[in-house]
Amino acid sequence: MLKYRTLDTQAGPLTVVVTGTGAVRAAGFTADVADLTDLIHPSLREPLEPNDDVGPVTDHVRSYFDGDRSALEAVVVEQHNGGEYMRHAWQVMREIKPGAPVTYSEFARLSGRPAAIRAAASACARNAVAPFTPCHRVLRLDGSLGGYRWGLSVKRFLLDHEAALA
Known part of the structure; x- marks a missing residue:
């Protein structure tokens, strides 16, 4: 059984879906847990309870917002929504330090x-556990936000x- 809770933050409501061991399977800035259920890989879906x-x-x-x-x-995060590169990219994304965003190319x-810029962008787009895997720290080459x-x-x-x- 997965548990979920919506937390009030300065950035808006953040809903987190966690396993019985406390690993985050899905998270996002929404008050509606239904916005997150499709982000969880089918092999990791379980019944949800608030x-x-x-x-x-x-x-x-x-602590982060404080x-x-x-x-x-x-x-701890637990997502499975891609192949070996995707899982590796998410781990690398977790190593991007706060206050030091990188471009999609970087x-x-x-x-x-280095040539797989679209694959890197796809890792950001398919990330199911924002902000714990901080895809928000990846920007366009010109420094603009992207998506x-x-x-x-x-x-x-x-x-x-x-x-x-910083």
């Missing part, structure tokens, strides 16, 4: 495939929040 106790995720989210830029790094290089499933205003807020704490 629950105020989603483990230490709540404290990590609060100014601890590295608080989200401690959250992200592709860091992921080991973000949860809206460009949320992406801008997160980047500004992290830059202000």
Whole structure:
């Protein structure tokens, strides 16, 4: 059974879906858990129940928004929505430091495939556990925001929040 909770944050409502062990399977800036269910790989889908106790995720989210830029790094995530490259790219994405965004080209290089810019962008688009896997830290070559499933205003807020704490 998966548990979910919607947390109020300065960037808007953040709903998290967690396993019984506390790993985040889906997360996003929405108050509607239905927006997240399709993001969970079919092999990882289980019945959902609302629950105020989603483990230490709540404290990590609060710490992040209170100014601890590295608080989200401690959250365990569990997503499976792609092949070997996609899983590797998500791990690399988790290593992008707050306040130090990279371009899609740089992200592709860091992921080991410098020419695979579209694949790198796809890893961002298919990320099911934002902001714990911080796809918001990947920008266009000209420094503009590009896209973000949860809206460009949320992406801008997160980047500004992290830059202000640098």
